[in-house]
Amino acid sequence: MAEFFEILMIVSFGASWPMNVVKSYKARTTKGKSLGFLCLIFFGYIAGITSKLINDSYMASFASKWYVLFFYVLNLVMVGIDLCLYIRNKRLDNEAQRREA
Numbered sequence: 001m002a003e004f005f006e007i008l009m010i011v012s013f014g015a016s017w018p019m020n021v022v023k024s025y026k027a028r029t030t031k032g033k034s035l036g037f038l039c040l041i042f043f044g045y046i047a048g049i050t051s052k053l054i055n056d057s058y059m060a061s062f063a064s065k066w067y068v069l070f071f072y073v074l075n076l077v078m079v080g081i082d083l084c085l086y087i088r089n090k091r092l093d094n095e096a097q098r099r100e101a
Contacts, residue, residue, distance in 0.1 A: 003068070010071040017078030024085040028092050038083050045076040 024033065049072045052058050058065060 003065070007068060007071070010068065010075065014071050014075050014078070017075055017082065021078055021082050021085065024082055024089065028089055030086055030089045030093055033086055033089070035083075035086055038079060038086060042076065042079045042083060045072055045079060048072050049076065 049069065052069050052072065058068075062069075
């Protein structure tokens with residue numbers, strides 16, 4: 001039952017990140033975004049993936065439970081894309097400030 005809720009959590013986050021990435025792409029600004037928050041989430045997914053990889057019982061049943069790790073990695077990629085967009089948007093914010101000055 002615990003695995004079911006873990007999967008539910010990961011899938012819920014997984015559905016949220018693409019929407020966040022699209023919003024970041026369209027907004028073209030870092031206003032309302034937190035680099036610290038994104039880095040913390042990114043680190044959290046790395047910790048979750050590491051936890052799975054060093055868990056002997058999970059790895060023993062990896063053939064039937066690979067999808068859990070897949071969603072962790074997919075979410076990590078989404079947060080990574082959002083981090084890249086943050087860097088792009090920060091550059092755009094800085095360019096806009098220079099033009100205004």
